[in-house]
Amino acid sequence: MKEETFSLRVSVNDDNSYSCALKGHEDHRSPPVYAPKLLSVSASPSGEIVEGSSVNLTCSSDANPAAKYTWYKENDHKLPSQQPQLFFFSSIQPSESGEYYCTAENEMGRRSAHVFIDVKYAPKLLSVSVSPSGEIVEGSSVNLTCSSDANPAANYTWYKENQTLFQGPERVYHFSSISSEDRGNYYCKSENKHGQINSASLFLDVQYAPKLLSVSVSPSGEIVEGSSVNLTCSSDANPAANYTWYKENEDSPKASGQIFTITDLRPEHSGNYYCEAQNTRGRRNSTLNLTVVAGAWKSAAAGSITAVLLVLILLAVFLWIRRENSFTQQCKCGERPDNRAQLNVGPVCDTPSSAAQRQAAGQQDDLHYASICFSQNQGDVVYSNVRVHPQRETEEEEEEEEEDGVEYSAVRFNNASSAPGTRRQEDGNDSCALYSTVNNNKNTP
Incomplete structure (x- = not known):
């Protein structure tokens, strides 16, 4: 049998299948290709x-x-x-x-x-960013962005110091006008049904000028001369403020630093003090009044001096009044009083002068001396001391019935307020001398 080969060229793009058979034997086809x-x-x-x-x-x-x-x-x-x-x-x-x-x-x-x-997976590669980068100033607009790789897409939750701020599909947390209260640590959480992850913490540093400025003095209460005080200035500022102390109406600063210490206080330290807090974002001032009072010993000394001055003034007034009264009494003593009622003008002492004593001794042996004191403080009470010469005491008793003796008494008025110099007038004409005649006649009732 002779073997024959047939070939067929077809397009590979069609969906046809092909088989072959001998002519007349179509029922015996080859398997299709x-x-x-x-x-x-x-x-x-x-x-x-x-x-x-x-x-x-x-x-x-x-x-x-x-x-x-x-x-x-x-x-x-x-x-x-x-x-x-x-x-x-x-x-x-x-x-x-x-x-x-x-x-x-x-x-x-x-x-x-x-x-x-499509491979599904939990969030990964989480990061947090802030824009604009660099220093953040109070009042500016700021965005915080949370980014992660997740499938399906994640939901985001924002936190500040463990306090929830926002939750949703948005990755960005927006501050339209950031304030100093927004300063702190922030982080976000990315989550889908396959898992979750937290970002690292981001510190948001908001800078602002000094505010809430206050000044205080320690110790508090009354500030006594000679003591020491600390003046303290404090504020809320970012970055931290520098402090400078001034005294009112003085151009040059008194001190720098948050605490100003004044030792050995004097009254000239009293006045208004103010501190200035300053940083790169601004400055602010606050005033404190300081009043220094005198110490206890000075107050006592001042009181003692005042009391002494008052006593001296009163004493001067008293002496001036006494002097005026003395002058008036001396003028009145130039007249002789006719009765005892007129003798009550002040302390009066009757002491015979030396000349009178000698004259009386020569003329009359039985002369009696009398010393009479009139007290101004006691109405009409008169004290009289009559001294009898010792040698003539017996003779007087014998001759008492036979002789009518006359006794002369020199009465002298002494003003207690008179100056010592005025007593020199006693030997001469004493303007206050009062003469009294005493009849010592036995027959006189």
Whole structure:
């Protein structure tokens, strides 16, 4: 039998299948040949593919002769495969997400099919950023951004010092006009159904000029001369403020620093003091009044001096009044009083002068001397001391019945307020002398 070969050229793009038979023997056709068809690619397990799981990609087709399979990932990147129809991931990663396709090829033609692999995973690579970068000044606009890699997309929660501020899909937390109260630590949380993660903390430093300025003095209460005090100035400022102390109406500063110490206080330290708090964002002033009082010993000394001065003034007035009264009494003493009622003009002492005593001794042996004192403080009471000469005491008793003796008494008025110099007038004409005649006649009742 002669063997013959026939050939047929067909397009590989059609879906036809071809077979051959001998003429007259059409019932005995050869098996059909055709290019790959009904090509499909599947992933196992089906459903969501989660990071770290194992995944099989399978490619199948109907082809005669049998097709040869090749795996590719996006951009015709050929992948090695240990099995013709199977591509295997032992622990799939998010980076392996993408479009995969396989080709089935035989002598009759070539076909391809693809599958998209979406690997799901919890948030990762979380970070927080602030804009604008650099120094943040109170009143400016600021954005905090939380970024993460997650599939499916994450929801974000913002915190300040463990206090929840905001929750939602937005990654940005916005300050339209940031204030000093917004200063602090911030962080965010990124979360989806596969897991969650917290970011590192971000410190938001808001700078502002000094405010809430106050001044105080220690110790408090009355400030006594000679003591020491501390003047303290405090404020809320960022960056920290520098402090300078001034005294009112003085141009040069008194001190620098938060505490100003004044030792050995004097009255001249009294006045208004103010401190100035200043940083790169501004300055502010606050005033304190300081009053220094005299010490206890000075107060006592001042009181003693005042009392002494008052006593001296009163004494001067008293002496002046006494002097005026004395002058008036001396003038009145120039007249002789006629009775005892007129003698009550002040302390009066009657003492005979030396000359009178000598004259009386020469003329009359029985002269009696009398000393009479008139007290101004006692109405009409008169004290009289009559002294009898000792040598004549007996003779007087004998001659008492026979002689009518006359006794002369010199009465002298002494003003207690008179100056010592005025007593020199006693030997002469004493303006206050009063003469009294005493009849010592026995027959006189």
